[in-house]
Amino acid sequence: MRRLAFxxxxxxxxxxxxxxxxxxxxxxxxxxxxxQQTVDAFMAKHPDVKVTWLRDGTTQILAKLRxxxxxxxxxxxxxxxxxxxxxxxxxxxxxxLPHPAADVAAYDKSLHDPEKTYFSxxxxxxxxxxxxxxxxxxxxxxxxVKPEFKGQVSMPSPLTSGAALIHLAALTEKPEFGxxxxxxxxxxxxxxxxxxxxxxxxVAGGEKLYGVIVDYMPIREKAKGAPVxxxxxxxxxxxxxxxxxxxxxxKNPDAAKRxxxxxxxxxxxxxxxxxxxxxxxxxxxxxAGFPRVSDIKIMAYDPARALAEEETLKKRFxxxxxE
Amino acid sequence: LEATxxxxxxxxxxxxxxxxxxxxRLPWGEALKLEHVLLAVISLFLxxxxxxxxxxxxxxxxxxxxxxxxxxxxxxxxxxxTWTATRRSLEASLVGxxxxxxxxxxxAFLIALTDLRAKSALVFCFMIPMLIPPxxxxxxxxxxxxxxxxxxxxxxxxxxxxxxxxxxxxxxxMGLLAIQHAPLAFLVLRASFRALPRELIEAARAAGSRPLxxxxxxxxxxxxxxxxxxxxxxxxxxxxxxxxxxxxxIPASYTVLPILxxxxxxxFGPSVIxxxxxxxxxxxxxxxxxxxxxTAAARRFEARMPRRxxxxxxxxxxxxxLAIEIAAWGVILLVLVLPLTALVAGALxxxxxxxxxxxxxxxxxxxxxxLRQDATRRAFVNSAMLxxxxxxLLAALAIPMGYFVVWRRSAPARALETLADIPYALPGVVxxxxxxxxxxxxLPIVGIxxxxxxxxIFAAYLGRFFALALRPVIAGxxxxxxxxxxxxxxxxARFGTRLRTVTAPLLAPVAAAGAILxxxxxxxxxxxxxxxxxxGHETLGVIMFNLDDSGFAPLASAVAVVSVAVILVLMxxxxxxxxHLPPGVLPWAGERG
Numbered sequence: 001m002r003r004l005a006f007x008x009x010x011x012x013x014x015x016x017x018x019x020x021x022x023x024x025x026x027x028x029x030x031x032x033x034x035x036q037q038t039v040d041a042f043m044a045k046h047p048d049v050k051v052t053w054l055r056d057g058t059t060q061i062l063a064k065l066r067x068x069x070x071x072x073x074x075x076x077x078x079x080x081x082x083x084x085x086x087x088x089x090x091x092x093x094x095x096x097l098p099h100p101a102a103d104v105a106a107y108d109k110s111l112h113d114p115e116k117t118y119f120s121x122x123x124x125x126x127x128x129x130x131x132x133x134x135x136x137x138x139x140x141x142x143x144x145v146k147p148e149f150k151g152q153v154s155m156p157s158p159l160t161s162g163a164a165l166i167h168l169a170a171l172t173e174k175p176e177f178g179x180x181x182x183x184x185x186x187x188x189x190x191x192x193x194x195x196x197x198x199x200x201x202x203v204a205g206g207e208k209l210y211g212v213i214v215d216y217m218p219i220r221e222k223a224k225g226a227p228v229x230x231x232x233x234x235x236x237x238x239x240x241x242x243x244x245x246x247x248x249x250x251k252n253p254d255a256a257k258r259x260x261x262x263x264x265x266x267x268x269x270x271x272x273x274x275x276x277x278x279x280x281x282x283x284x285x286x287x288a289g290f291p292r293v294s295d296i297k298i299m300a301y302d303p304a305r306a307l308a309e310e311e312t313l314k315k316r317f318x319x320x321x322x323e
Numbered sequence: 324l325e326a327t328x329x330x331x332x333x334x335x336x337x338x339x340x341x342x343x344x345x346x347x348r349l350p351w352g353e354a355l356k357l358e359h360v361l362l363a364v365i366s367l368f369l370x371x372x373x374x375x376x377x378x379x380x381x382x383x384x385x386x387x388x389x390x391x392x393x394x395x396x397x398x399x400x401x402x403x404x405t406w407t408a409t410r411r412s413l414e415a416s417l418v419g420x421x422x423x424x425x426x427x428x429x430x431a432f433l434i435a436l437t438d439l440r441a442k443s444a445l446v447f448c449f450m451i452p453m454l455i456p457p458x459x460x461x462x463x464x465x466x467x468x469x470x471x472x473x474x475x476x477x478x479x480x481x482x483x484x485x486x487x488x489x490x491x492x493x494x495x496x497m498g499l500l501a502i503q504h505a506p507l508a509f510l511v512l513r514a515s516f517r518a519l520p521r522e523l524i525e526a527a528r529a530a531g532s533r534p535l536x537x538x539x540x541x542x543x544x545x546x547x548x549x550x551x552x553x554x555x556x557x558x559x560x561x562x563x564x565x566x567x568x569x570x571x572x573i574p575a576s577y578t579v580l581p582i583l584x585x586x587x588x589x590x591f592g593p594s595v596i597x598x599x600x601x602x603x604x605x606x607x608x609x610x611x612x613x614x615x616x617x618t619a620a621a622r623r624f625e626a627r628m629p630r631r632x633x634x635x636x637x638x639x640x641x642x643x644x645l646a647i648e649i650a651a652w653g654v655i656l657l658v659l660v661l662p663l664t665a666l667v668a669g670a671l672x673x674x675x676x677x678x679x680x681x682x683x684x685x686x687x688x689x690x691x692x693x694l695r696q697d698a699t700r701r702a703f704v705n706s707a708m709l710x711x712x713x714x715x716l717l718a719a720l721a722i723p724m725g726y727f728v729v730w731r732r733s734a735p736a737r738a739l740e741t742l743a744d745i746p747y748a749l750p751g752v753v754x755x756x757x758x759x760x761x762x763x764x765x766l767p768i769v770g771i772x773x774x775x776x777x778x779x780i781f782a783a784y785l786g787r788f789f790a791l792a793l794r795p796v797i798a799g800x801x802x803x804x805x806x807x808x809x810x811x812x813x814x815x816a817r818f819g820t821r822l823r824t825v826t827a828p829l830l831a832p833v834a835a836a837g838a839i840l841x842x843x844x845x846x847x848x849x850x851x852x853x854x855x856x857x858x859g860h861e862t863l864g865v866i867m868f869n870l871d872d873s874g875f876a877p878l879a880s881a882v883a884v885v886s887v888a889v890i891l892v893l894m895x896x897x898x899x900x901x902x903h904l905p906p907g908v909l910p911w912a913g914e915r916g
Contacts, residue, residue, distance in 0.1 A: 206676060
């Protein structure tokens with residue numbers, strides 16, 4: 001039956017290319033609105049491809065994917081998730097399909113997997129959001145553990161957010177922060193709650209005055225009139241690059257690769273910038289409200305260690321914050 | 324296990340002797356066949372959607388990876404967080420259920436037994452919180468009481484910036500659980516108050532009994548089973564509630580068991596399925612214990628109400644009536660109007676935290692969720708289809724099931740009834756895991772996997788909400804004297820004919836009430852689908868939770884407003900049809916005045 005359906009689909013594809021629809025499934029941690037816009041923009045350019053998508057936190061998506069892989073039936077053709085570490089893990093498990101023809105000539109070599117299994121699509125930094133009514137503007141990460149910030153700081157949990165996991169990995173690696181910094185945060189009544197969206201809600205709603213959060217959320221909400229702003233702390237910000245990859249099990253790898261090409265194209269990068277993300281492409285201007293990429297100080301971290309110690313990092317974090 | 328005709332046909336109050344003498348003339352052969360087929364269908368149904376998944380889950384708890392191993396269970400049971408969450412689940416559900424009982428009982432008393440005016444409108448408004456998804460209730464209240472509350476800002480009494488929302492606390496969780504489940508308690512108690520035999524009470528009053536004496540010696544024994552049932556129902560619902568502790572408890576680090584299970588599983592993936600299986604077994608034990616205690620209590624109290632009670636009592640409130648009416652509407656204002664106003668305000672602003680004013684008001688959020696995002700529109704359709712189909716099928720199954728349980732007192736059916744309660748007592752997260760365990764691999768014979776389709780959600784709904792459809796029907800059978808069916812039997816009507824022409828029409832109102840309960844609960848449901856949804860197969864609850872979770876509170880509020888509007892329209896449409904329906908079909912209708 002399925003073979004017959006494929007044969008029919010093949011015939012249709014030959015006879016009337018405009019009618020034939022290839023279906024792709026995308027699992028992403030992008031917010032709904034952005035996921036819909038990205039998919040719409042791609043489908044407008046490739047009307048023969050229909051993309052359905054599913055959005056959840058990176059950790060939740062991985063849990064779902066692991067269950068599907070264990071059952072021998074992974075559903076997605078494409079993954080668009082928060083961080084490189086996640087994709088390193090998936091690559092090690094042999095789940096990703098290389099896309100050697102992807103055009104990454106314009107990009108910094110260090111941004112993409114040399115074996116071309118996953119590709120960074122944008123820069124998402126983690127800094128500090130603050131409510132317009134907050135007395136002091138935060139200038140440094142160490143502000144968050146000061147007594148006057150006690151009970152006023154909101155933070156995403158690495159148990160939900162991929163960006164928060166990288167933030168944890170990067171800061172615990174630095175001798176000036178380490179686990180002691182997170183213990184001090186816990187003593188300062190910081191209670192990590194869910195993902196970045198929850199932090200935005202707490203800060204914009206005025207329930208907390210400060211929040212550790214990804215850049216685009218407060219910057220975009222500020223443009224819409226919300227009483228929030230975003231600060232790049234002096235020590236630097238941590239960053240994820242929201243890579244995209246094709247699953248090895250994809251039934252339509254060619255269409256899936258076109259999706260990757262679209263995100264890496266100038267057009268795709270301009271879309272990201274319009275959505276309020278820092279684009280990776282050096283020639284595409286960043287959105288309003290952001291400094292120039294060259295002015296942003298990014299804290300480096302060791303992805304290999306983050307991957308190896310992911311479980312330990314999460315467990316220790318959960319212990320400290322009593323989750 | 325062969326049932327004898329006496330066991331099948333005899334009811335405690337029924338004319339067993341008469342029946343025995345007529346056995347020879349009845350077409351037992353055929354009747355037994357149809358009955359056995361029906362019972363077998365119900366058994367198979369419960370096997371597929373309840374016994375099999377939960378057994379699989381139980382096995383996962385004691386024998387992860389297929390070998391007997393209690394070390395995981397021991398590890399979970401010795402963890403402090405397990406017992407903290409258990410204690411919190413117990414206290415939150417108990418306080419929430421007691422609150423629901425007090426609020427629901429008070430309204431049930433006023434509506435069923437007094438001469439309060441405008442009862443229809445009052446009941447209609449009082450029932451609405453039950454139909455609003457818990458996560459929406461929580462979202463609305465958070466917007467109502469936070470430092471950026473549009474309402475408090477307008478009144479100039481908003482808390483200073485940086486003050487925590489008072490709802491993010493144990494008290495917030497308990498309070499909203501009470502409001503959410505008060506209509507459930509109300510439904511159970513109103514039916515019981517209404518059925519109080521007016522003749523008996525009037526006779527006692529005429530004979531000189533004081534009101535308190537009547538309440539103690541006549542009303543209390545008759546209402547006691549309903550009180551226990553209402554408390555148990557509210558407790559078990561609160562125990563499994565996910566939306567309220569998810570929205571209010573997580574920020575306050577007030578973690579109840581369903582949230583602990585959800586977070587562990589969502590964060591650590593299927594590798595911790597053995598751990599969460601153990602956690603879910605704790606909830607299962609609590610739920611089953613409550614259900615068993617309630618059943619035992621009901622049996623002790625069992626007292627049959629007259630089949631057709633006369634007109635309900637109408638105690639005159641006298642000069643206090645106006646004050647009581649104002650107070651009752653004040654409660655409606657507080658639990659319904661204010662939070663919904665905050666929700667609408669939250670859906671009209673451009674961004675969360677922006678105060679609502681003519682300059683900031685926008686319909687962009689509605690445009691986005693209704694016109695631009697396919698996922699939201701799809702979710703409305705999916706939720707309507709899933710809950711509608713589940714409601715019809717379960718109500719249809721509930722009638723024969725209730726018949727076997729109450730009128731036939733069939734032992735296998737009673738065992739099935741207890742089974743049917745289990746998936747409802749468990750938090751939806753648990754049933755979802757059980758469903759994943761059994762339906763992830765392709766089904767035998769057909770070779771299709773239900774995972775990643777709407778069918779797995781449908782299967783979970785069928786298992787989870789059968790108890791909701793069954794309870795009113797069981798209560799209905801208990802309240803109706805079986806002699807009418809026995810008369811039809813004596814007159815020679817076969818089982819199928821009796822079921823179609825006597826039993827089903829008599830029970831249609833309660834079955835419809837059950838179907839409506841299933842529909843509104845499933846339409847709002849989040850717990851089960853939170854783990855079972857897949858691309859293209861979102862439910863309304865999932866979409867709303869996800870929007871809120873990713874920081875789009877205004878979009879989530881817009882979806883919530885539209886879904887509440889849909890529910891209100893449905894309720895009002897049904898209200899218009901109410902005069903053509905038997906009384907009792909619509910929980911929120913059928914009031915005089």
